[in-house]
Amino acid sequence: MTRYIVHRLFVAVPVVLGVSLFTFGLVRWIPGDPILVMLGPDAIGADVEGIRRLYGLDRPWPVQYVEWLTNVMRGDLGQSIRTRMPVGQSILQRLPVTIELTILSLLLGLILGIPPAVLAATHRGKVTDAVVGVISLLGISVPGFWLAILLMLLFSLHLRLLPSIGYVPLHENAAGNLRHLLLPALGLALPLGATIMRFMRSSLLEVFGQDYIRTARAKGLTQTKTVLKHALRNALIPVITVIGIQVGRLLGGAVIIEQIFALPGLGRLVFDGISTRDYPVVQGTVLTFTVIFILINLLVDVLYSVIDTRIRLTAR
Known part of the structure; x- marks a missing residue:
């Protein structure tokens, strides 16, 4: 198991490097100058060039990337151009x-x-x-942002049951934290639940056709015991793969959902970073999303062997 985990982490290094390189180049191809966004259109040319040199943006892109990557390996994600805060500190504040x-x-x-x-x-x-x-087909087909707006209109404006925007930290008020997160979580959970519903149904039908299920029924086990004791656990294995992939969708959907519900999370941080051309923020946040997604998929692979002890994880 340990050898497999180390192998997977080693294989993930090129993926992280590829994502970092792609993100680095992509944000610089977006039209707009982060220095002009920060100083305004009336900024004097000398001031613009001075601040550009301060942040190293006057250097060639390959030099900027190597310098940024070197700092990342030291644990330094850079400094925000807009707020001048360390990117790592901003991420740690919003990650929870x-x-x-x-x-x-x-x-x-x-x-x-x-x-x-x-x-x-x-x-x-x-x-x-x-x-x-x-129901599952509707859940998959409905756009997440439209569903989030409908939930906000129904539960906040009409029924007045839940707040539409804002956030309360968990350590300050657990009930308030749940009330503020419930609507945005539903906006992400409904499409996810619909996807799980379809895959789980197909997986269960396949398991129901196995010999050990017919044997369990022949021994007189009720439908409930057969499903819970034998079928459900084995049907979960392919579904876990889908769940691991869908977590990446949740992280991506958080960018829109956090903006709609005004949640101070990583999704909103990267959205603001893109809007203001804040290169270090976008690069650091996307890198964090990538690492989280890789670790979650590694956890999913480990869960295979926990759910089904016949599965052995070996490094190739």
Whole structure:
């Protein structure tokens, strides 16, 4: 297991380097000058050039990239052009918000996805199965930002049950934290739950056709015990892969959701960084997203061997 984890981390290094290089070049191809955004259009040319030299933006791109990458390897993600704060400090301040949002969205997605999938699989070809299929298709098809706005209109403006914007730290008020995160988490969880629903149903139907399920039924086990004790655990293995991939979608969706609900997370940080051409912020935040996604997929692979002890993880 340890050898496999070390191998996967070693293989992830080129991926991180590739993403960092792509992000570095892409943000510089976006029209706009970060120094002019910071100083305004009426800035004097000498001031612009002086600040550009201060941040090293007057150097060739390859030189800038090598210098930035060297600093990253030392744990320094640079300094924000807009706020002049260390990028690493800004990320650490906002990371808990995005982690809370992602975890809550994932939990809601599992709750919304797995029980209906089990219900549909055990009632294959019936009305229940058809209804679950329609709901899952709608959940996948509806755009996340549009769904978030509908949730805001319904639960905040009309029913006045939940706040539409803002954030309360977990350590200050747990109930308030949950109330502020519930709507944005639902906006991310509904499409996720629909995806899990479809994959879980297909996986369960495949498991139901296995010999050990027929043997369990022949021994007199009830449908509930057969599903919970034998089918569900084995059906989860391919679904876990989907969940690991969907976590990347949650992180990407957080960029829009955090902007809509005014949450001070990493998604909003990278959005503001792109809007103001704040190169160090965008590069540092995208790099953080990449590392998180790689670690989550590594965790998913490890969970395979936990759920099914027959699976052995070996480094190739």
